[in-house]
Amino acid sequence: MCDLDEGSNEDSMGRDSVKRISSKCMKCKESPALLIIRVGDAFCRNCFKEYFVHKFRAMLGKNRLVFPGEKVLLAVSGGPSSSSLLFQVQEGLSHKASKKLRFVPGIVHIEEGAACGKTLEERTKIVADLKSIFSTSGFPFVIVYLEEVFSLPSSVLQSIFSLPTEKDDLYKDAVAGFMQSCHTSVKKNLCHETVAQETTLTEDHTHASLLSTHAHANETSISAFRGKFPFSPEQTEAVKKLFASMKTLTAKEEMLQTLRKHLILYTARIKGYSKVMMGDSCTRLAVKLLANICLGRGAFLAMDTGFSDPRHGDITIIRPMREYSAKEIAFYNKLFGVPSVFTAGLNTKAPEKASIQHLTESFIVKLQADFPSTVSTIYRTSEKLNPRYSQTPADDKGTETCLLCSCVLGIELRDEASAFCAISISEELSQSKKPEGGQVSSSTMEECCAENKMETLESSGCSCQSRERRNTTPDFWSLLCYSCKLVVKDMTSLDLLPEYILEEANRRQRRTQIKREIQEYLLTSEDDADTAP
């Protein structure tokens, strides 16, 4: 086809028509195709736009999870996918939209420069770029810095479960309520007004309000930076130390994701949002699915990659971009001028084998290059997954959840043939290798045990090996799922973990200890007979 071009350089007028392989848009069958979405599906510019916008509305409509008038927090990293999410919401709320979205959005951005070794100047520049994008949207926004994990309260790790009633009824009620409120208000754009009001408040008072609501508000940290940053240089150092203490990039990426999630959840709670939208694309989720299997999160795949993630109880995480491939998103952003801000992350310029997540990505992307249905096949697998054991309300049933990722613990144990079970058995058999008991704050159990591995228990005098304590104080590791255990084990010292994690760990340990102490006085029901150790 392209041979025709030879020697016809001057003919700039007819160039486009000659150059393009003569395939037409498969939808309108008129306009020239601009991109191939799936094998054989070539779309023109207009049809692609229509398809893209429709898919977003359809995704939200089909799932009926977001109620009209509900406050929804958009987690925007500034990358292509979440920027595209923001753009779709903006478009969907605008007056010209045919099927208008009816929720009330806000934006949160977690600034992670400290973990990636960026200078304050670089970070300020990126934040300024993001702020200008966020301001244009007109939605209220919050920039939360990773350093703020050092002033989070431990309550962020406690899920509040409200037992869901019939979902459809709730949705209908919400729709009815919304319609009524719209009618009674004189102005029809009631929601927009409240948004605008909040906007003015948000910018200035964001950090003040974030800090003032915690128990550990650090006054000196604010004055140190004269209000420019809501954290102290010491906290930046603490973040750097925390990440430097992890040996593998795999663990660093997991830890960053965990801390980011906690900051988002916290922001959603104090600002009164009940839904959080994340921008994971289908390509991203396919990578996550395979990587998570490698990371030992197989039992949680449905929640980690599904459309909605109810594990946190009061806040539901939804992933409305999960049907778009990274290619579709990149094209849409390019063709329709969606602004995004590139920020180098932990894995930027890293070699392909640098981490499990990174390696999985290049594996899938390479496979995709030769077999274009790779991503969609993996993605469709994720759709078929159902949690085998649903996440049950935590506190009242005594179901323990992982300290870091909030997934139900012990799911693996219910299946006698699981790898987890095999590992626990072998751990039990080789007690001397395994750290046991001990206070979290006394920390460095791992080191301590590693050093004394070869010595006899008696001579080492290592407190974490104490057999008496083992029976009374549950150890830190039992609060974590298999996968999070691996992440924390990669750290050289537990002391470097943010305080809210250690504090909550202590609280849970104390609670379990008290439970054990009073156990003999409790009447056991049939239920307990099954689960009691």
Add this chain to the structure above:
Amino acid sequence: MKMAAPISIHLEFGGGAELLFDGVKTHHVTLPSQSEPWDVKQLLEWIKANLLKERPELFIQGTTVRPGILVLINDADWELMGELDYKLQDQDNIVFISTLHGG
């Protein structure tokens, strides 16, 4: 056989791919005259030799772009344009966008 005249083209790198080019996103370059018309395959070799600042394997693998990096020729998917065999013309606009996590 007549010599093809040198051609000027616009190159753009995005999605983090620009980091391999000193962070510079847009480049206006002139490809020297040669007996055959330039195609994308030769352009990639030229980029590797003249523009890439570091870690060429993160941009080019084998004779093509690293999987996960999209190529747009005049705002259209290069898959519709003949990919590596596409014959470049004066004032063409070639965009490389990394869709990989972290660029």
